[in-house]
Amino acid sequence: MTLSHLWCSLTALAPEVSRGHAGDVRPAPRQGGASCRQARTALKSPPETRCAAPCPACLPALPVRVTSVEGASNKMSGAGKRVLIVFAHQEPLRSFNGALKEAAVQALSKQGCQVEVSDLYASTFNPVATRADILGDLKSTESFRYGEETAAAWEKGKLSQDIVNEQKKVQDADLVIFQFPLYWFSMPAIMKGWMDRVLTRGFAYGFPQFYESGPFTKKKALISITTGGMESMYGPTGVNGDINVILWPMQQGMLHFCGFQVLAPQISWSPSFMPEEGRKGLVAMWEQRLASVWQEKTLKFAPLELFDPKKGFVLNDDTVKNLSTKPQGLTVGQHAGKPLPPNNQTKANDASAE
Ligand SMILES: Cc1cc2nc3c(=O)[nH]c(=O)nc-3n(C[C@H](O)[C@H](O)[C@H](O)COP(=O)(O)OP(=O)(O)OC[C@H]3O[C@@H](n4cnc5c(N)ncnc54)[C@H](O)[C@@H]3O)c2cc1C
Structure with missing residues (x-):
């Protein structure tokens, strides 16, 4: 049985439950539609049980408040901001x-943002990192090193035009949203190829220009x-494992590494x-969230100052000592052999890395 079959059959077999915010599984409220009543029966929930927060399956039956542009204060508005x-x-x-x-x-757009979409499949974006990404002569005649060559090409303005176009869009953006289906616990290859080719050294990171630098x-x-x-x-405890672990390479390894302020992920479970x-x-919850996206707190990552460059960028002695008295690790990655801090990669108000 393939992994694909496994998650599909498990999903189909599982009781239909309505879901609230990340990490919660709650019985549906009485106000919900037919699916919620089925869920309540499946869960044998007492009739007085209610969701503490609206769950997606019940939202249409509840008064959904979507902040309108007109109703939004200037502070909430994204007027003049650019989004990719x-x-x-x-x-x-x-x-x-x-x-x-x-x-x-x-x-x-309604908020006044200028929105640009890079539709990777529609534009047949090439996700394969090769020497064709460098125009003209290579820096070295020795064995080909993609990272070195693209860094040099970026400096000289010799990267291929499709990369330059995407870099310009990133350069102009105040917010970059990556929209994709989870593929093999990660991103589709075309999206990963965008990361590989567009986030060139020099443009997106350097040494020591990485993480919050x-x-x-x-x-x-x-x-x-x-x-x-x-x-x-x-x-x-789920069969696929903690989503926080899956998000870590993308959010810490790609986005935060390049310095982005990473907002909590939007996860639309099993549509x-x-x-x-x-x-x-x-969809309504997503729209509602975007109405105030500019005011959101960012996810917490361990700041560079906690790491000792002389010891190979490991947590410094003081931090390790502090952690020894704590019940859980600092982040998903810097767990120091302790239980992972819950919701470290899914909720911005997590204080574990503070
Ligand atoms: C190669 C591969 C690897 C995968 N790996 C994983 C994995 O590791 N983990 C995992 O969990 N999943 C995995 N999946 C499953 C995949 O993540 C899901 O199939 C995908 O996220 C579903 O999103 P979609 O946009 O394709 O849904 P769609 O199939 O396009 O849509 C779902 C439903 O929503 C409906 N719909 C469309 N628009 C609207 C609208 N406006 N309002 C209401 N309904 C609407 C559609 O008609 C459809 O009925 C994998 C799939 C593939 C192909």
């Missing part, structure tokens, strides 16, 4: 990813993903196995 949406789905409009992308374009410290970035598997499968009303609720 890097989009990786083969169906730009009819897919659920397409719906989230379109919702973001609408919601942000990186070039993009004034920019925000946000990963918006959809999954096949449902939320419980991605919990700390294919959700009733229509629930999916519409997910």
Whole structure:
């Protein structure tokens, strides 16, 4: 059985439950639609049980408040901000990813943002990092080293035009949203290829220009993903493992590494196995979030000052000593052999890395 079959069959077999915010699985409230009543029966919830927060499946039955542009104060508005949406789905409009992308374009444009979409499949973006990415002569005649050569080409303005075009979009953006379906616990290859080719050394990082010293410290970035598997499968005891671990390479290794202020990810769990009303609720929640996205706190990562360069950039002695009295690690990555701090990569208000 392939992994793909496994998550699909597990999803289909699982009781249909409505879901709240990341990490919570709650019985649906009484106000919900047919799917919620089924969920309540499946869960044998007492009738008085209510969601502490609206769950996507119930949202259409609840008074959904979407902050309108007119209603938003200037402080909340993104007027004048520039947003780049890097989009990786083969169906730009009819897919659920397409719906989230379109919702973001609408919601942000209404705020007065200038929104640009890089639709990677539609533009047949080349995700393969090769020597063709460097125009003209190579720096070295020795064995080909992609990182060295593209860094030198970036300095000399000799990168291939498709890379330059994407870099210009990133350079202009105040916020970059990456919209994609989770593929093999990661991003689709075309999106990964965008990261490989566009985030060139020099342009996106350097040494010591990395993490909070990186070039993009004034920019925000946000990963918006959809999954096949449902939320419980991605919990700390779930069959797929903790989603925080899956997000770490993308959010710490790619975005934060380049200096981006990383906002909490938007995770739309298992839209294919959700009733229509629930999916519409997910889109509404995304739109609602974007209304105040500019005011959001960012995820916490361990600051560079905690690491000792003389010892090979490991946590310094004071931090290790402090951690020894704590019940959990600092971050998903810097766990120091302790339990992972919960929600470290999913919630911006997590204080573990402070
Ligand atoms: C190669 C590969 C690897 C994968 N790896 C993983 C993995 O590791 N982990 C995992 O969990 N999953 C995995 N998946 C599953 C994948 O993540 C999901 O199939 C994907 O996230 C679903 O998103 P979608 O946009 O393609 O959904 P779609 O199939 O396009 O849409 C889902 C439903 O939403 C409907 N819809 C579209 N627009 C709207 C709208 N505006 N309002 C309401 N409904 C709408 C559609 O009609 C459809 O019924 C993998 C899939 C592939 C192909």
